[in-house]
Amino acid sequence: MKSTLSLQAINHAVEEAEQFLKGKRAAAKDVIRIKMGIEEALLTYQNKMGEDAEFSMDMGISFGKKRIRLDIPGAMIDPFISTELNSEEDDFMRQTLVRMGELPRWQYHHGSNRILFTLYKTRRPEWERLLIAVVSAVILGFFMKMMPMDARTLILEDVVSPLLAKFLGFLNAVAGPMIFLSVIWGVYSIGDTTTFSVMGKKLGLKYLFYLCLFTVLAALISLAVFDLRFGDFRGGGELSALYQMVLDIIPDNLFVPFARGNTLQILFEGIVVGIAMLLIRQETRVVADLAEQMSYIINGIMGVISSLVPEFVFGSLFMIIATSENDALAVGGLFFVMTVAVCILSMLIQGVHACAKIKMSPSDLWRKTFPTFVISITTASSSAAFPKNMEICSKELGIDKKMVSFGVPFGQVIYKPAVTILFWFAAISVASHSGTEISLTWYITAILMSVILSAAAPPVPGGMSASFAILFSQLGLPSTDLAMILTLTSVLDFVATATNIFSGQCVLAIVSEEIGFRKPRETIS
Template identity: 35%
Template sequence: MAVSAKTLTFRLSKDAVGQISSLTAEALKEGDLEVYDVERLHLAVEQVLLKWLAVLGEGTEGTYRSGKRLGRQYINLSVSGPRVNPFGEDSGDCVLNGGNSVQTLLANIGLTPSYHYVNGENQIALMPKRKKINPLIYLIFSIVAGVFAGLLCRELPYEIRHTFSTVIVTPLFDTFIGLLIATALPMMFLSLIWGIYSIGDTATLGNIGKRVIGRYLGRIYFTLIICALVCLPFFEYAASGSAVSGGEFTAIFSMILNIVPSNLISPFVEGNSLQIIFLAVAFGLAMLILNKKIPVIVQFVGQANNIIQLIMEWITSLLPIIIFISILQLMLTDMLSDMSGLVKLFAIILLCVSANLVLMIMSVSIRRKISPILLVKKLLPSFLVALTTASSAATFSTNMECCEKKLGIHHKLVNFGVPLGTAFSRPGHAAIFFCVCLFMADRYGVPITFSWIFAAVLTCGLLALAVPPVPGGGIACYSILFLQLGIPVEALGIAVVLEIVLDFVSTSLNMVAVPVDMVHVAGRLDMVDENVMRG
C-alpha cells in the first residue's frame, strides 16, 4: 500500500489529540508495519500529545507531517512553545522510570519516537522500520543464484571467463569494498560517540545504570576471553620475540601507547581504528558530561550519525546483489577451491558459542538456584526469534516479556535494562569477529602472536559496540578489523558471505545474554521475584 503525504496544522485540544492519533495510526498501517509496532508507536504519539496539552495548554499551534523520504516512511509532530520533553528529562528523569536516555536508545532502533527542541519548537520524529522479508529467504536465494551463475561461467572458455571476471565482476566487487571502507570509519566514530551519549546524564544514570552497562560491557570481553581459550589450540602460535628480550610485552606496551593519537587528523588518514575508537570514546564522554551545555554539537553529531546510518542502511539493502557478486567472484577466481577450512571455522564458532551459552546458563542456575532445563525453556523463545530473524529489534518484545513475566525481574529495571541491552549487548558479534579474524589470519599467513591476539580481542570488543542495527551491519566492521590486524583486503570477499550467514548466530547470542545479565544485576539489587523465576 502506498504511503500518502499529509501536512496538517492544528491547535492542541482533546479533539485534536484524537484526530492526530488517528492520523498517525492510519499512516503507520499504510507503512506495512507489524501490528504490535503500530499499536506501540500510536500509543506513544498519543501520550506525547497529552503531555504537551497538559503543559502547554489548549490552543497551542502545532503541525503534523507524514509521508516518505527516499522510500522510508516518516511522521513528524511539532508544537511551538517552551521546551517540554514528553519522555521525562525535564521532570526528574530516572533510568528506572524509562526516561529520555531509554527513549533515545529505543529511537535509535526505530522502536519509539525521538524528541528534539529546535528553534522554539518541540518536535518528535518517527521513522519506523517496515516489515521485511525474512533475511533467510534472500540469503538462500542469493547464494543459490551465485553458485548457479558461477557453475555456468566455469563452463565457458577460459578467455571469456577471465574477461568477464576482470572487466565486470571484479570492478563491481572492488567498488562495493571501496564504498564499504569509505563508510566504515566515520560510521564507527559517530556510532560510538552517539552510543555513549545515548546512555544519558551521568548524574541520572546512577549506580544501577552503571551496573547494567558494566555488566553488558564485561560480558563482551568475558566472551572474547572464552573464545580465545577455545580457539588457540586449533591454530599455530608464532612468538614475536624471545621471552628474554620481552618481545611480546614490548609489542603490547607499544600498542597501548599508540592508541593515543598525535593529532585529530592522522587516525582517519591512516585508518588506525584503535586511535579512532579512542577519540570517539573521549568525545562521547565529553558530550555525556557537558550534555545541555552543548546543544548545537549534540544536534550536529546526532544528525551526522543518522545520515551515516542511513547510508549504511542503503548499502546493506543491496546485500542480495552483494552476496551474489561475492559468490560469483569467489567461484570465478577459484578461491572456493581452497576453502575446505571453512568447516574448521564453523566448528570453532559452534564450540565458542556453545561454551558461552553453557557458561551463561550455569552461572544463573548456580547463583539463583534454578534448574538449568527450566532456565533454557524460559530463554528459548528469545534465542529462536533472534536466530531466525537476525534482528535485535524483533527480539525486543520477547526479551521484555521473558525478563518480567518469566524471570520475575522488577518491571522498572526491565524498562531500562532491556532497551540498553538491545543497544549494547554484543557478545555474539565480538565472538564471531574474533573467530573469523583468527581464521583469516591463519589462512593468509598473518603471524598469530600474543600481541596480535591482544589487539584482536581489544578491537573486536570495541567494534562490536559500533555494529549498526541493520541486517549485515557487521560487514562494515570487517573492513576496519582486517585493516587493523594486517589481514589482506581480498579476505573481505569471503567475510561478506560469512557475515550474512553468521549474523543469525551472533544476534542470537547477543539477545540471550540480555536476560542472563539482567538476572545477575537484579539479583544484586534484590529486584527479582525468586518464586516467578523458579515457577
C-alpha cells in the same frame, strides 16, 4: 494538515495516518503502533497546552521510507518521557529505543516540537536475498569458467573487481565515523555520572569480564582446531611490538586516525570525547545534538550500504568460482561450527553463574527466559524481543524496575558476547585459510578488536558489515573471504541474537543481586 489540539482533530489525524499507512501497505502491527503513538503524543500536548494549541501533520515517502511528521509549536515537551522514572535513565532508554526503531524520534526544532514516525521500505528477508545471490553466483561463476580467457579477464578484472574494491573502500570510509559517533553517543547517553557509578560501572565491568573471558576461551580453542602459521614468539621483539601497539592507541593527531582507518585510535578518541561530554553534560547539549544528528546521517548511509551486501556477496563468490579459487569456500565450515559451539558454551557458563548467584534452578531459569529466546532465535531481532525482555527481567527474574529500565537497553546495545565470538572466529578462520603469519601482537590485537567492535558496533543495518571491514583491515586479512563470512553471518545472526539476549538477562540478574536491585526471592513468581 493543520488543526488545533481538539479531541475531534486528534481523532481525524489518527484516521488520516491510518489511511495513509494502509494505502502504502504498511504491516498491521506498524499501523497500530504508529496510530497509538500519534494519539498518545497529541493527547499529551493537549493536556499540557490546551485544546486551542495548534499542530500540523505531514505524511510522505522519503528515500523509500514512509514517514509521518508532527509539528507542535510551543514549549519544549517530550511526550514520550515517563514521569515514573528518573529522567536521565528514561532518556537513555528512549534514545536506545529510537535507534532500535521501537519509538518515534522527538526533537525541539526552532520553537516547535517535532516527532518523526518512520517505516522502512518492505524488502525481501536478507537471508532470502543472500540465498538468491549465492545460487546466482554459483551458476554464473561456472558458466564464466567456460568463456574465452579474454572475455573472462575483461569481465572479472576490468568490471567486477574494481566494483568490489570500491564497495569495500566506501565501507571503510564510512565505518570510522560511524563507530566514532556511536561510541560518543553511547557514553553520553548513559545519563549522568551518578547513574553510571551505581549501575553502569558494575554492569560495564561485568560485561567486559565476560566478553574478554569468552574471546580468550575462543582463542585458546582455536589453537587446537585451526591450522595456523605462527611467527617467532621468542625474544623481546614481540613484547616491544606489543608495548608499541598500546602506545599507538593514543593518536598524535585528531584527524589522522580517520584518514588512515586506525580503528583503535578512533575508538580511543570517541571514548575520551564521550566521557568529557558526560562530565560536563549541560554545557555540551549542542554538541550532543550535533553528534546525534550526524549519527542518524551515518547510520542512514550504512543502511543503504547494508542493502547492497547481497550484491557484494554475489560479486565476490562469482569471482571466487570463476577464477577456480574454490578452496576459499572451505573457510566457512569451521567458522560456522565453532561459532555455534562456543555460543552454546557461553550460555551454559553464564546460566550456571546466574543460577548460583540468584539461587534459582537451571530449569526455572530456562523456563522463565524461554519466551525471549524463542522470539530472538526466530526473528534475529533484539528489537522484537525488547518488550518481552523488559517484562521477563522485571516480573520473572525479580529485577528492580529502575535497574531494568537502564540495564536492558544498555545491555542490548553494549553487551553482545556472541558477536565477539563471531568476530574472533571470522578473523582466525580467514587467517588460517590465507596463511597469514600470526604473531603475539596480532593475536592480542585480534582479541581486543573482537571485544571492542562487538560493543562499539551500533545496532543498525550495516553495523555488522562495517565492523567486519574494520576487523579485516586492522588485522591485515584479505577481503576475498569476506563474502563467505557475510553470507554465513546472516544465518548465525539468529543464534547470535538469542545468545546475546539470554546472556544479557543472566548478567543483569547477577549484578542486580550483587548491588541489591532484586526483589526478595519469596516475592518472585
